[in-house]
Amino acid sequence: MSIQEWLLLMSHSTCNSQSQLPPALSSLLVEGVAQNTSSGVYAPGVSFFTIVISLYVDDLLVTGSCVQEIEKVKKELMSLFEMSDLGQVSFFLGIEINQSKGEIILCQRKYLSEILKKFKFDGCKSVRTPMNMKEKLVIEETKEEVDERNYRSLVGCLMYLTTSRPDVLFAVNVLSRFLNNPRRSHLVAAKRVLRYLKGTLDYGVLFKSDFEADLVGFADSDCVGSTQDMKSTSGFCFMLGSNCFSWSSKKEELVAQSTAEAEFIATTTAANQAIWLRKILCDLGFNPRIPTQINVDNQAAIAISKNPVFNLMSKFIFKKANKYFISARSFLYGEY
Known part of the structure; x- marks a missing residue:
């Protein structure tokens, strides 16, 4: 089996399309590989195992669901390119990776x-x-x-x-x-x-093996946390089972006039991220079993998401947040 038939390449943000890949490596992905340029994922049409190569400049991480196939990938890559096999990863780009049975700590x-x-x-x-x-x-x-x-x-x-x-x-x-x-x-x-x-020198992120993990999100806003420009800060995190793997904190571009508006903007930002994460998971062969639930601690924002109709209270929210708006209803109520 050739590398074109089973190579699944997930590149980092510095390599988000095939045109940005090194020419020699890009030539391996032309045939037999389905490409999602928006996420930088290259996936073959194979379902019985998964191989993932994470690329950053000239550093590669190879992982997958089959040890034999991982070794096969490395041998074939080493036959095509000049590279060294450093064994099981313990340190990558300043991040320490501690592996034990059933869990990984970064x-x-x-x-x-x-x-x-x-x-x-x-x-x-x-x-x-x-x-x-x-x-x-x-x-x-x-x-x-x-x-x-x-x-x-x-x-x-x-x-x-x-x-x-x-x-x-x-x-x-x-x-x-x-x-x-x-x-x-x-x-x-x-x-x-x-x-x-x-x-907290020893703190990090713990990942445990969870074969029936569902994607769940949490969103929040500090509501006018910046007193000078009156803007709020949105934050969200996403978990697969008990593993938190995606998080963000960013000042909102719009000035919210109420707590509900600030929370709703945070929810739509998280919903956009959820859509992208679901696409990534599907490209990697992990199709989400149920709609993604986003948890919000504001009843007004939940009500607007549940029934996104224009009324006196919400019409200005939708008008200002139009560039962000993706109704959270599909995630909260199972329509995605």
């Missing part, structure tokens, strides 16, 4: 230790939370300035850390809003994140 302990050492926080006292929720960070033109390059470097390091640390994602999202002309209050808040990370 963490960035080494990378985090280097960050703490770089900013001289390796001996600091830890705190229990990454940020003080009672403190609202704003642009302060009259306050004391700090080294802009140092602040950007710190926030940039923290951004990559959110790959395996969703618990600091919201805090890093807020800090990233002040990369231009940061003030002392912003630097103090960034240092608090480092102090929190110092006490």
Whole structure:
């Protein structure tokens, strides 16, 4: 069996279409492989096993459902390209991968230790939370300035850390809003994140084997969390069984005039992500058994999603959120 017949390639965000793949590797995917360019997934029409190759520049991760086929993939790739087999993965792009029976733990302990050492926080006292929720960070033109390059470097390091640390994602999202002309209050808040990370050095993401896992989402909004532009921050996470694998925290582009509107925008953002994730899962051969449920803690947003009709309260929400709007009804009530 040739590589064209069973190769399933899932590329990273730096390689989202076949035109962006290395020419030699792209030539292997021309025939016998179904391509989904929107997700960067290349899948063969084979159902009895799955092979996944994750590509980042010149680094490859090979995994799948059959050990023999994985070895066959590696041997054939090594016959076509000059490469080395480093064995079972334990470290990839700054992420430590600890494998044991039935579970995998992803963490960035080494990378985090280097960050703490770089900013001289390796001996600091830890705190229990990454940020003080009672403190609202704003642009302060009259306050004391700090080294802009140092602040950007710190926030940039923290951004990559959110790959395996969703618990600091919201805090890093807020800090990233002040990369231009940061003030002392912003630097103090960034240092608090480092102090929190110092006490949670071993934290990471745990993945357990779950053969009957369903895709479930959670969405929320802080409702006018940014007092200067009156915009809210939306957040969501998705789980397969007990495994959290997708998360996001981002300021909404629209100014919400009510809690229901802010929550509804967060829900539609999560619904868009759910559609994309379902396509990815289908391309990988894991067809979701049931509609994806998105959990929201706002009754008004749920009511609007359940019955998306125009009325005095909702017509402005639909008009402003038209660019985002995908009714969550299909996910909440089983019509997807």
